[in-house]
Amino acid sequence: MAVQESVFTRHGVDRIMDYAFRLAEGRTRRHVTSATKSNGIVHTMPFWDERFRVAAERYPDVETAQFHIDILTAHFVLHPDWFDVVVASNLFGDILSDLGPAVAGSIGIAPAANISPERSFPSMFEPVHGSAPDIAGRGVANPIGAIWSAAMMLEHLGQPEAAEELESAIETSLESEHTRTRDLGGLADTEGAVRAVLGALS
Numbered sequence: 001m002a003v004q005e006s007v008f009t010r011h012g013v014d015r016i017m018d019y020a021f022r023l024a025e026g027r028t029r030r031h032v033t034s035a036t037k038s039n040g041i042v043h044t045m046p047f048w049d050e051r052f053r054v055a056a057e058r059y060p061d062v063e064t065a066q067f068h069i070d071i072l073t074a075h076f077v078l079h080p081d082w083f084d085v086v087v088a089s090n091l092f093g094d095i096l097s098d099l100g101p102a103v104a105g106s107i108g109i110a111p112a113a114n115i116s117p118e119r120s121f122p123s124m125f126e127p128v129h130g131s132a133p134d135i136a137g138r139g140v141a142n143p144i145g146a147i148w149s150a151a152m153m154l155e156h157l158g159q160p161e162a163a164e165e166l167e168s169a170i171e172t173s174l175e176s177e178h179t180r181t182r183d184l185g186g187l188a189d190t191e192g193a194v195r196a197v198l199g200a201l202s
Contacts, residue, residue: 001111004058006044006089008044008047008048008089008184010051010054013047013051014051014054014055015089015117015180017051017052017054017055018055018058018089018117019115019117019152019192020032020085021055021056021058021059021062021088022059022117023060024059024084024085024087025059025061025062027069027085028124029063029084030061030062030063030069030084031062031063031064031065031084031085032063032064032065032068032084032085032086033064033065033066033072033082033083033084033085033086033087033089034047034048034052034065034066034067034087034088035067035069035087035088035089035092035093035096036051036052036066036067036068036069036071036087037069037070037092038051038068039068039069039123040068042168044089048089049066052064052066052087065082066161069092069095069198070087070192072086072092073094073095073096073099074144076100076103076121077098077099077103078098078107080100080103080104085173088131091127097110097112097128098128099108101128101145105183105184106142106181106183106184107128107129107145107182108127108129108142108144108145108181108183108184110127110128110129110145110148111125111126111127111128111145111147111148111149111150111151111152112125112126112127112128112149112154113125113126113146113149113153113156119150123153123156125152125156125158126146126149127145127148127149129145139189139190139191140181140182140183140189140190141181141190142183142184142190143181143190143193143194144170144173144174144181144193144197147170147194147197148166148170149165150166151163151166151167151170154166165201165202166197169198169200169201170197170200171195171196172191172197172200173196173197173199173200176196178192179192179193179196180195181193
């Protein structure tokens with residue numbers, strides 16, 4: 001027998017919700033979706049839904065949607081254009097953070113961050129896929145996730161123009177198959193993909 005316990009506090013959940021809604025406020029679409037499973041996980045998820053509704057009242061200019069995680073994963077694949085900011089618990093967020101970039105082309109492009117919204121502690125930025133030790137040294141890893149994570153870090157540190165320049169360089173580097181890595185249908189190795197981004201910056 002094994003028992004897994006999840007602890008959802010009001011302070012913790014509200015902190016996550018507020019960050020998601022503030023993020024949505026600063027974006028063009030001003031839309032946030034909640035990932036839940038309150039029809040099956042009958043204690044923590046109804047509480048999550050309640051705190052999402054309360055947060056939505058604090059941000060009346062932000063549009064909202066809510067889906068159970070199973071149908072949400074289907075919508076990620078079939079209707080990715082529906083989504084902008086998605087707020088989720090750790091488990092569901094972990095699933096969606098792999099699914100989202102895979103739908104966009106490759107998990108290798110996805111940046112990630114563990115952010116301290118109040119800036120009380122250092123934040124940490126890394127690709128969603130981690131260091132990928134299974135393909136280390138083979139020249140096939142996609143560097144975009146790491147480079148995009150650096151752009152996220154620059155924005156967090158109050159350098160939005162530098163972040164935008166780096167993101168623009170990423171976009172330029174992905175225009176040609178000769179500068180895209182194989183996971184994106186390209187011909188470049190890791191070093192070639194990095195050179196393409198650096199070249200687009202100069």
